[in-house]
Amino acid sequence: MSNAPLLQIENLHARLADDPSVEILRGIDLTIRPGEVHSIMGPNGSGKSTLAQLLAGKEDYEVTDGRILFMGQDVEDLGPDDRANMGMFLAFQYPVEVPGVSAMQFLKAAVNAKRAFAGEAEMDAGSLIRHFRAKAEQINVPFDMLKRNANEGFSGGERKRFEIYQMAVLDAQLGILDETDSGLDIDALRIVSEGVNSMRDGMRGFLLITHYQRLLEYIVPDFVHVLVNGKFVKSGGKELALELEQHGYAPFGVHEHAAIAPPAGASA
Amino acid sequence: MTTLDADRCACGCTDAPCFVDALRQLGRQRFDELGWPTRRDESWRYTDVSPIANTQWREPGDALPADVYPADVARFAIPDLDAVTLVFVDGVFRPELSDDASDLGAGVTCTLLPEAVRERASWLDGRIGTLTSETDDAFTAMSNARAGELGVVLHANAGARAAKPVRVLSIASDPTPVAAHPRHVIIAGKGAGVTFIEHSVCLADDAVSFTNAVTEVFADDGAKVEHYFLEQDSERAFNVSTLAIRQGASSDVHSHTILLGGRLVRNNVMPTLIGEDAHCLINGLYVGQGRQHLDNAMRVRHAAPNCRSRQHYKGIMNDRSRGVFTGRIIVDPVAQQTDAIQSNRNMLLSDDARINARPQLEIYADDVRCTHGCTTGRVDDELVFYFRSRGIPENVSRAMLIYAFAAEGFERMSLKPVRRLLAAEMIAKLPGAQGLSIELD
Numbered sequence: 001m002s003n004a005p006l007l008q009i010e011n012l013h014a015r016l017a018d019d020p021s022v023e024i025l026r027g028i029d030l031t032i033r034p035g036e037v038h039s040i041m042g043p044n045g046s047g048k049s050t051l052a053q054l055l056a057g058k059e060d061y062e063v064t065d066g067r068i069l070f071m072g073q074d075v076e077d078l079g080p081d082d083r084a085n086m087g088m089f090l091a092f093q094y095p096v097e098v099p100g101v102s103a104m105q106f107l108k109a110a111v112n113a114k115r116a117f118a119g120e121a122e123m124d125a126g127s128l129i130r131h132f133r134a135k136a137e138q139i140n141v142p143f144d145m146l147k148r149n150a151n152e153g154f155s156g157g158e159r160k161r162f163e164i165y166q167m168a169v170l171d172a173q174l175g176i177l178d179e180t181d182s183g184l185d186i187d188a189l190r191i192v193s194e195g196v197n198s199m200r201d202g203m204r205g206f207l208l209i210t211h212y213q214r215l216l217e218y219i220v221p222d223f224v225h226v227l228v229n230g231k232f233v234k235s236g237g238k239e240l241a242l243e244l245e246q247h248g249y250a251p252f253g254v255h256e257h258a259a260i261a262p263p264a265g266a267s268a
Numbered sequence: 269m270t271t272l273d274a275d276r277c278a279c280g281c282t283d284a285p286c287f288v289d290a291l292r293q294l295g296r297q298r299f300d301e302l303g304w305p306t307r308r309d310e311s312w313r314y315t316d317v318s319p320i321a322n323t324q325w326r327e328p329g330d331a332l333p334a335d336v337y338p339a340d341v342a343r344f345a346i347p348d349l350d351a352v353t354l355v356f357v358d359g360v361f362r363p364e365l366s367d368d369a370s371d372l373g374a375g376v377t378c379t380l381l382p383e384a385v386r387e388r389a390s391w392l393d394g395r396i397g398t399l400t401s402e403t404d405d406a407f408t409a410m411s412n413a414r415a416g417e418l419g420v421v422l423h424a425n426a427g428a429r430a431a432k433p434v435r436v437l438s439i440a441s442d443p444t445p446v447a448a449h450p451r452h453v454i455i456a457g458k459g460a461g462v463t464f465i466e467h468s469v470c471l472a473d474d475a476v477s478f479t480n481a482v483t484e485v486f487a488d489d490g491a492k493v494e495h496y497f498l499e500q501d502s503e504r505a506f507n508v509s510t511l512a513i514r515q516g517a518s519s520d521v522h523s524h525t526i527l528l529g530g531r532l533v534r535n536n537v538m539p540t541l542i543g544e545d546a547h548c549l550i551n552g553l554y555v556g557q558g559r560q561h562l563d564n565a566m567r568v569r570h571a572a573p574n575c576r577s578r579q580h581y582k583g584i585m586n587d588r589s590r591g592v593f594t595g596r597i598i599v600d601p602v603a604q605q606t607d608a609i610q611s612n613r614n615m616l617l618s619d620d621a622r623i624n625a626r627p628q629l630e631i632y633a634d635d636v637r638c639t640h641g642c643t644t645g646r647v648d649d650e651l652v653f654y655f656r657s658r659g660i661p662e663n664v665s666r667a668m669l670i671y672a673f674a675a676e677g678f679e680r681m682s683l684k685p686v687r688r689l690l691a692a693e694m695i696a697k698l699p700g701a702q703g704l705s706i707e708l709d
Contacts, residue, residue: 085659100675
């Protein structure tokens with residue numbers, strides 16, 4: 001029971017809902033069990049963020065084949081809110097500014113939505129504040145941040161920290177981090193990573209989506225998958241990330257920035 | 269056209285025509301020249317007033333007084349607001365339902381307009397009508413023609429501060445159409461401070477009323493005036509409201525307008541800044557549903573140097589409702605160093621809702637800062653996804669986002685009880701917001 005997969009992705013094919021000719025995911029298989037940290041690495045345009053958003057329930061994509069099981073349940077008919085309330089959490093690459101809603105109001109609504117989903121009564125104000133404070137300490141987030149409108153005027157680092165903070169407040173069982181490292185300096189990266197590591201308890205699972213190996217120095221993964229052109233082209237342990245760091249994605253036929261600086265001798 | 273037939277001065281003056289009578293005659297003449305506005309009038313391009321023109325309206329007081337009791341008035345209280353409330357039912361003042369207005373503090377007087385015309389002529393002569401007599405608006409002309417009959421005067425001596433707000437509560441109870449032309453006059457002497465609330469409500473959903481209210485505000489040098497217009501008429505009501513303001517040097521006037529009800533509403537706000545360093549805030553929200561038509565016409569005139577004006581209007585339109593915003597800023601040649609900002613933001617909640625927005629800047633001075641911005645959009649899908657990805661159901665996500673959009677303007681209001689009332693009204697209007705609890709500080 002306790003080792004039943006958190007997430008199972010089977011032969012997943014997906015395309016843009018608006019433009020069915022654009023197939024983005026072309027047969028993904030992935031199983032994440034409790035306690036595991038997986039990383040998906042890939043060049044720009046490989047489908048990394050599509051996979052993250054698709055898992056969270058974004059309606060811009062259409063699954064054409066395969067399926068996604070979360071906690072053993074097919075998520076096809078579950079909206080993003082249902083998936084979240086079951087314990088899935090997507091930390092956004094670009095968290096949006098929420099005008100007029102304070103971080104506190106936002107999280108209060110989220111916590112109570114989760115409790116309603118579980119058939120529980122709303123959390124009283126005192127317990128809620130204690131919970132928010134405890135998590136703020138754990139994730140190293142200034143409590144005053146909660147009084148500001150969510151993400152409004154937040155720096156890049158603050159936004160990412162607030163994402164991790166939300167993940168902790170909502171007690172997510174599966175955290176999907178979509179390029180959380182992008183745009184972060186080393187200090188911010190360290191704080192964010194410590195926050196994630198503080199949640200690793202042998203039960204929660206994490207899926208780290210990243211372009212660069214740097215994040216994985218701070219959050220060490222158990223498995224690394226290389227995504228190119230909508231498919232995993234290689235899977236392995238954490239050493240695979242180092243390999244990518246040294247050789248880039250070239251061994252997988254990807255020449256990033258090729259349009260800007262074609263390799264010498266290349267011909268059209 | 270029965271409403272202009274009255275030819276004797278309703279103030280009861282028996283001498284030669286009083287100053288009010290002169291205004292009334294002018295109003296009759298002007299209305300005869302103008303006639304009812306049509307869509308060919310630029311100012312009424314998006315608003316068809318023929319339903320008003322084609323209705324046979326009764327005069328206030330033509331029928332027996334409606335059965336309205338203190339419990340009814342209590343329904344429309346603004347909780348926790350300590351105010352002097354004066355109640356009008358179908359255009360008739362109801363003293364037995366109203367508060368005693370005598371404890372507004374030293375130097376502050378609130379009285380009925382006909383009484384003031386008789387007993388406080390020195391306050392009104394040279395004031396009443398001076399902001400409206402040269403109107404090119406037929407409704408204002410009509411109001412001039414009926415001036416002195418109905419309304420409230422709030423007067424503060426120089427330096428006097430009102431101890432509490434005055435609230436005029438207008439209750440429509442009658443399903444047979446009644447037209448009323450209240451004229452309120454607010455006079456804040458030098459350095460004085462007053463707050464005036466016009467609160468328009470209906471006792472029955474089928475109450476048909478036509479309110480053509482004109483409020484003249486005179487903010488003398490250094491005066492502070494806060495004006496609220498809370499419009500919660502029935503969806504069969506017609507409401508044309510005009511707020512005309514004259515601001516002296518270093519005066520500060522805030523106008524807050526919330527349109528929630530009405531079949532056809534026209535809201536005119538027209539401040540003229542005639543003294544240096546005057547500040548003016550025009551804050552508004554219009555929320556339409558069904559087939560409501562909510563038309564807002566702003567005209568801010570800078571007639572002195574170094575003045576600042578701010579217009580922040582927001583619209584939320586659902587179903588087949590239509591919103592109109594016309595924001596005019598006029599900067600006279602003398603008004604150098606003008607700092608004027610206008611913003612109009614609209615949210616459409618359905619495919620059939622519509623907005624017509626037009627900024628109109630007339631700038632005749634060369635050293636000014638005037639900006640305007642206008643947006644119309646829907647609830648942001650990216651934001652809804654963000655909320656849902658945190659477990660918040662879609663309907664609650666949308667309700668929270670719409671509420672947040674609306675509530676931004678509430679924070680500009682000084683009276684927290686009014687903010688709380690509006691928050692509750694907004695939440696009640698939003699589908700899916702039942703579980704929503706948003707505290708206001």
